[in-house]
Amino acid sequence: xxxxxxxxxxxxxxxxxxxxxxxxxxxxxxxxxxxxxxxxxxxxxxxxxxxxxxxxxxxxxxxxxxxxxxxxxxxxxxxxxxxxxxxxxxxxxxxxxxxxxxxxxxxxxxxxxxxxxxxxxxxxxxxxxxxxxxxxxxxxxxxxxxxxxxxxxxxxxxxxxxxxxxxxxxxxxxxxxxxxxxxxxxxxxxxxxxxxxxxxxxxxxxxxxxxxxxxxxxxxxxxxxxxxxxxxxxxxxxxxxxxxxxxxxxxxxxxxxxxxxxxxxxxxxxxxxxxxxxxxxxxxxxxxx
Amino acid sequence: xxxxxxxxxxxxxxxxxxxxxxxxxxxxxxxxxxxxxxxxxxxxxxxxxxxxxxxxxxxxxxxxxxxxxxxxxxxxxxxxxxxxxxxxxxxxxxxxxxxxxxxxxxxxxxxxxxxxxxxxxxxxxxxxxxxxxxxxxxxxxxxxxxxxxxxxxxxxxxxxxxxxxxxxxxxxxxxxxxxxxxxxxxxxxxxxxxxxxxxxxxxxxxxxxxxxxxxxxxxxxxxxxxxxxxxxxxxxxxxxxxxxxxxxxxxxxxxxxxxxxxxxxxxxxxxxxxxxxxxxxxxxxxxxxxxxxxxxxxxxxxxxxxxxxxxxxxxxxxxxxxxxxxxxxxxxxxxxxxxxxxxxxxxxxxxxxxxxxxxxxxxxxxxxxxxxxxxxxxxxxxxxxxxxxxxxxxxxxxxxxxxxxxxxxxxxxxxxxxxxxxxxxxxxxxxxxxxxxxxxxxxxxxxxxxxxxxxxxxxxxxxxxxxxxx
Ligand SMILES: Cc1cc2nc3c(=O)[nH]c(=O)nc-3n(C[C@H](O)[C@H](O)[C@H](O)COP(=O)(O)OP(=O)(O)OC[C@H]3O[C@@H](n4cnc5c(N)ncnc54)[C@H](O)[C@@H]3O)c2cc1C
Ligand SMILES: Cc1cc2nc3c(=O)[nH]c(=O)nc-3n(C[C@H](O)[C@H](O)[C@H](O)COP(=O)(O)OP(=O)(O)OC[C@H]3O[C@@H](n4cnc5c(N)ncnc54)[C@H](O)[C@@H]3O)c2cc1C
Ligand code: SF4
Ligand code: SF4
Ligand code: FES
Numbered sequence: 001x002x003x004x005x006x007x008x009x010x011x012x013x014x015x016x017x018x019x020x021x022x023x024x025x026x027x028x029x030x031x032x033x034x035x036x037x038x039x040x041x042x043x044x045x046x047x048x049x050x051x052x053x054x055x056x057x058x059x060x061x062x063x064x065x066x067x068x069x070x071x072x073x074x075x076x077x078x079x080x081x082x083x084x085x086x087x088x089x090x091x092x093x094x095x096x097x098x099x100x101x102x103x104x105x106x107x108x109x110x111x112x113x114x115x116x117x118x119x120x121x122x123x124x125x126x127x128x129x130x131x132x133x134x135x136x137x138x139x140x141x142x143x144x145x146x147x148x149x150x151x152x153x154x155x156x157x158x159x160x161x162x163x164x165x166x167x168x169x170x171x172x173x174x175x176x177x178x179x180x181x182x183x184x185x186x187x188x189x190x191x192x193x194x195x196x197x198x199x200x201x202x203x204x205x206x207x208x209x210x211x212x213x214x215x216x217x218x219x220x221x222x223x224x225x226x227x228x229x230x231x232x233x234x235x236x237x238x239x240x241x242x243x244x245x246x247x248x249x250x251x252x253x254x255x256x257x258x259x260x261x262x263x264x265x266x267x268x269x270x271x272x273x274x275x276x277x278x279x280x281x282x283x284x285x286x287x288x289x
Numbered sequence: 290x291x292x293x294x295x296x297x298x299x300x301x302x303x304x305x306x307x308x309x310x311x312x313x314x315x316x317x318x319x320x321x322x323x324x325x326x327x328x329x330x331x332x333x334x335x336x337x338x339x340x341x342x343x344x345x346x347x348x349x350x351x352x353x354x355x356x357x358x359x360x361x362x363x364x365x366x367x368x369x370x371x372x373x374x375x376x377x378x379x380x381x382x383x384x385x386x387x388x389x390x391x392x393x394x395x396x397x398x399x400x401x402x403x404x405x406x407x408x409x410x411x412x413x414x415x416x417x418x419x420x421x422x423x424x425x426x427x428x429x430x431x432x433x434x435x436x437x438x439x440x441x442x443x444x445x446x447x448x449x450x451x452x453x454x455x456x457x458x459x460x461x462x463x464x465x466x467x468x469x470x471x472x473x474x475x476x477x478x479x480x481x482x483x484x485x486x487x488x489x490x491x492x493x494x495x496x497x498x499x500x501x502x503x504x505x506x507x508x509x510x511x512x513x514x515x516x517x518x519x520x521x522x523x524x525x526x527x528x529x530x531x532x533x534x535x536x537x538x539x540x541x542x543x544x545x546x547x548x549x550x551x552x553x554x555x556x557x558x559x560x561x562x563x564x565x566x567x568x569x570x571x572x573x574x575x576x577x578x579x580x581x582x583x584x585x586x587x588x589x590x591x592x593x594x595x596x597x598x599x600x601x602x603x604x605x606x607x608x609x610x611x612x613x614x615x616x617x618x619x620x621x622x623x624x625x626x627x628x629x630x631x632x633x634x635x636x637x638x639x640x641x642x643x644x645x646x647x648x649x650x651x652x653x654x655x656x657x658x659x660x661x662x663x664x665x666x667x668x669x670x671x672x673x674x675x676x677x678x679x680x681x682x683x684x685x686x687x688x689x690x691x692x693x694x695x696x697x698x699x700x701x702x703x704x705x706x707x708x709x710x711x712x713x714x715x716x717x718x719x720x721x722x723x724x725x726x727x728x729x730x731x732x733x734x735x736x737x738x739x740x741x742x743x744x745x746x747x748x749x750x751x752x753x754x755x756x757x758x759x
Contacts, residue, residue: 023507023512023513024512027511027512027513027514037469041563041568041569041570042570043562043570043571043572044469044562068570069570072570083469084469084505084506085506086467086469086506086507086508086512087508087511087512088511088512089508089511216554216557216558216562217467217468217477217534217557219467219468219508219534219692219694220534220535220692220693220694221477221534221535221536221553221557221692222536222551222553222554222557223536223538223550223551223553223554224550224551224554226538226545227545228545233538233540233544233545235693238693238694238697239693252545255546255547255645256545256547258547258645259547259548259572259574260572260574
């Protein structure tokens with residue numbers, strides 16, 4: 001049993017939970033995640049570790065309550081318990097020694113990027129962060145990012161705050177203006193990561209994406225999290241979660257994420273909310289590739 | 290009765306174990322084999338000739354004194370029979386159910402060699418195992434504590450056995466398990482209808498009573514390192530039982546379409562995560578026309594779960610023929626009775642999709658050629674023999690490799706080309722001093738009884754290792 005020490009709503013439908021898990025906090029490195037099972041009947045849900053406090057022995061996860069399982073976790077209040085928390089899973093971010101680094105994140109993926117940005121900074125890089133949200137009410141971690149990054153660009157799809165447009169636009173501008181990073185890290189919706197990879201590809205800038213496939217065990221035992229990278233099958237939980245974004249088959253990942261959505265809800269999604277750009281994007285992708 | 294001579298004994302009929310009728314099997318997850326009644330057990334026990342030099346024992350990887358325990362059954366001394374088995378095998382209720390007896394003890398039975406059914410050693414073992422579960426015996430006096438702490442990584446049959454044996458020798462034992470429930474494959478892989486989870490729970494409870502601690506949600510190499518185990522945590526030795534939980538795929542086109550599972554994922558969703566129950570959230574694709582690729586126990590388990598989840602047709606596609614199937618014979622029969630179809634000598638070539646979902650499997654017909662390295666006839670493709678099976682759920686059950694966590698748990702540990710951990714065959718010690726290993730992560734038969742046998746041997750050498758240090 002793992003105690004939730006605080007649970008704060010960060011934005012509409014987005015919750016930050018701090019959890020007492022001293023061993024995970026102690027062994028965690030940027031880029032690693034954990035798997036949480038809220039109660040006996042619940043799924044095992046993979047979530048990035050957004051922050052930690054080694055002295056207090058806590059980790060923080062930022063969860064977007066999209067479906068049933070994430071709602072179960074978001075509903076656990078301070079002082080209550082989560083049945084299982086296991087981690088840290090996956091391999092730490094390999095930041096290397098870049099002179100300039102960029103982080104491009106979207107939605108809750110932004111939270112996952114916070115410690116990566118710190119790691120980049122810690123490696124001595126000058127860092128730019130571009131973080132995008134659908135609308136102003138969904139913005140999270142802005143202050144934290146502002147503190148760590150040398151330059152921060154916030155974008156919203158609807159223009160209600162910051163730059164009006166997608167994260168790829170300011171990224172493209174940066175690259176065109178010649179301020180090229182040696183390393184780009186991207187975390188967020190699949191379609192966004194795929195688009196970021198296409199922006200950096202012509203410049204041959206090393207780009208790593210932290211992938212979010214469906215998982216079960218997180219120990220390499222089930223193969224649910226398999227992705228195709230450079231034509232080879234990799235298990236995200238043990239070989240990843242970060243891979244060379246220029247080698248990842250994002251389209252396949254996006255298709256596999258619809259495994260448990262009915263045809264109906266898939267259609268809904270294509271028509272409605274966050275995936276408006278997605279069908280259009282893959283059509284573009286097909287033409288190019 | 291005991292006065293019978295061998296000729297009379299040979300004439301006694303083999304006792305068939307009662308089984309659930311097929312309609313009741315498919316309606317739930319209940320165990321298919323119902324078990325022997327007391328009368329049946331005693332009658333079957335009479336069939337044993339009590340051989341002076343019993344060949345059956347040589348077929349048992351853990352050297353159970355088979356005639357001795359069977360004699361105790363015929364005398365109605367069931368608890369004593371169970372304790373006799375427990376001298377070398379801690380979990381009779383498990384082995385009696387899942388050992389491939391027809392390839393092991395029963396393959397060597399003298400009665401079987403006369404053309405009659407061999408003595409039902411497995412069924413008898415299960416009978417006494419179950420007797421002990423229903424009639425627990427008081428635990429013998431607790432041993433003198435040695436003051437040594439031993440860490441066990443993984444709670445599969447290898448880890449559980451090692452833990453129990455070491456606890457009986459007075460060591461302080463902690464098992465670290467990555468998942469949220471103990472048992473390894475017995476919990477996440479083998480279905481309820483073959484090995485009821487109550488049996489595992491009972492055996493685990495018995496271990497806890499011996500003082501063994503089980504810590505869940507802990508991955509050695511991630512949550513804790515081996516250096517911490519030996520260092521600040523004060524463990525004097527470590528046993529590795531991480532198993533072979535790393536599923537193989539075919540490497541064919543279309544394998545990552547939606548609706549294509551590894552057997553491990555399919556079975557874990559059902560067994561560990563209870564996807565078959567309405568009161569659990571775990572999602573699973575059920576499929577109407579299910580295709581399962583492979584020929585072992587894992588293949589059969591997957592196909593039978595697919596039927597129980599409501600599939601209209603389930604087809605096993607296997608590239609060799611029936612004779613080469615490595616699965617337990619009894620399970621093959623059960624699987625056929627339940628309505629699973631077999632396509633032997635068929636090799637999947639690619640999977641075809643419909644808007645991202647798997648829709649069909651293209652196969653090639655094979656013929657058998659000369660035996661290969663495994664001693665089984667090598668399947669050779671027949672040119673131009675392609676055929677297509679429509680399918681909306683594919684389960685790949687073609688085996689597994691050693692857990693990818695092994696080199697993460699123990700950096701620098703020596704592995705062979707196959708990825709197995711190299712151990713000293715006598716002591717089961719790995720290349721790292723004080724670290725021992727057994728079960729599926731070292732080379733050998735991938736069976737539960739072998740894992741348990743390794744566990745017992747490892748416990749003895751760990752004990753010796755610790756005592757010799759003094
Ligand atoms: C390494 C990793 C890190 C992640 N980090 C975060 C994070 O920090 N914050 C956050 O909010 N989310 C994160 N996710 C995604 C999160 O795990 C899923 O959103 C969640 O599992 C969806 O469950 P649901 O039942 O609430 O959603 P639903 O949309 O109702 O999902 C239906 C089913 O699909 C599966 N599923 C759907 N989408 C995903 C997905 N993206 N990943 C895994 N399973 C999915 C689930 O098994 C679920 O049963 C991460 C995923 C991975 C693999
Ligand atoms: C579906 C299926 C059916 C089978 N049927 C039969 C049968 O009928 N008869 C038979 O004899 N055999 C059968 N087998 C084979 C048998 O189950 C295995 O040979 C046996 O379980 C191996 O035992 P083990 O203890 O080595 O490992 P496992 O049972 O694989 O257990 C390993 C455990 O270690 C844990 N672990 C891994 N890494 C770590 C880590 N770093 N830290 C902590 N914990 C870790 C895992 O989560 C797991 O619980 C079957 C296998 C499968 C998959
Ligand atoms: S443990 Fe297995 S092989 Fe040994 S006697 Fe029992 S059933 Fe036979
Ligand atoms: S070989 Fe058969 S008959 Fe002989 S002791 Fe063993 S079980 Fe009994
Ligand atoms: S989540 Fe099961 S193998 Fe990665």
